Amino acid sequence: MWNLARAAWNLGRARHLPLSNALHSPFQERVLSLISYRGLSTLETSANEGVISPELLGKKVLRPDRIIGQYEDLVTRVTNFHNEDKGFMVLAGDVFDVPIRKDIVHKVVRWQLAKRQQGTHSTKTISEVSGTGRKPYNQKGTGRARHGTLRGPQFRGGATMHGPKPRSHAIKLQKKVRRLGLKIALSARTGEGKLLVFEDLDIPSHKTKNIVNYISQMENTKKVLLVDGGPINDNLKFATGNLHYVNVLPSIGLNVYSILQHDTLVMTQDAVNRIVERMHTPINR
Structure with a gap:
């Protein structure tokens, strides 16, 4: 030089x-x-x-x-x-x-975008969903499937299983x-x-x-x-x-x-x- x-x-x-x-x-x-x-x-x-x-x-x-x-x-x-x-x-x-x-540029851009992602998404588990804890009906004799709560994921307004929770996306x-x-x-x-x-x-x-x-x-x-x-x-x-x-x-x-x-x-x-x-x-x- x-x-x-x-x-x-x-x-x-x-x-x-x-x-x-x-x-x-x-x-x-x-x-x-x-x-x-x-x-x-x-x-x-x-x-x-x-x-x-x-x-x-x-x-x-x-x-x-x-x-x-x-x-x-x-x-x-x-x-x-x-x-x-x-x-x-x-x-x-x-x-x-x-x-x-x-x-290298691709790695750095991915690192930047992942680090700035908020990660505030959250779903309610069965213990967080609003509703009664009473058993909806008898275990036997109704001819229907057995259930212990109406807050399960199979019911409308129920919980979300294995859903996202607040976390850091940073790599x-x-x-x-x-x-x-x-x-x-x-x-x-x-x-x-x-x-x-x-x-x-x-x-x-x-x-x-x-x-x-x-x-x-x-x-x-x-x-x-x-x-x-x-x-x-x-x-x-x-x-x-x-x-x-x-x-x-x-x-x-x-x-x-x-x-x-x-x-x-x-x-x-x-x-x-x-x-x-x-x-x-x-x-x-």
Whole structure:
């Protein structure tokens, strides 16, 4: 993988060169091609701002063909709701460029759905059904079948035998599998070019029309998931409350099922850094 510090140093030199000379360097063309790759970043942007000259930042370079799952660090543009250039960011390859495995995603989704199932269903047993405990008629002499109670399951309004009772539907899944599922979901959105990194999610007011206008400007977007690093801003929470196709989550609540339900994932720089830190934290056994 290219050394980012060396890339920054070379691009710093390129600032003082004419644009024509800067684009003749193969190394600089390689870095520019990475930077122009759609929507990919785990380093703090503040440390890298101002390294690339404004002339090169806006330069359009063809997207290089690559295979997903090579564990390569990826470079992405940092923008905002107005699609303004705010620098660039590096996405850790071991989080945003892992091989896609559908079986792992399936296991994690099943675990999530089973864990959130309420399990409050309940039926009444013969001791819980309302009714008398008297024997309905004599044991012999009536010609009918013998019965000791009218609360049995064979009578109308009687008990339910072996029916459901309140219980937990949760299943066990190893932490490393759950973590891998989140990495795969993030890598899938990254490989599709549907991961956008924003500087922040600040909006001027709580009006819903602001979010509607911003989302309408995004290409091929039907359902958007906005992920912020810390607590959700009140303006953003109120603005998206009435939109069924826009949902907001803090980084601590980001999960596989929510990512799969939305075709576009928008994350702030803070959210990306927190997710990477969370993925790199050793698992307590």
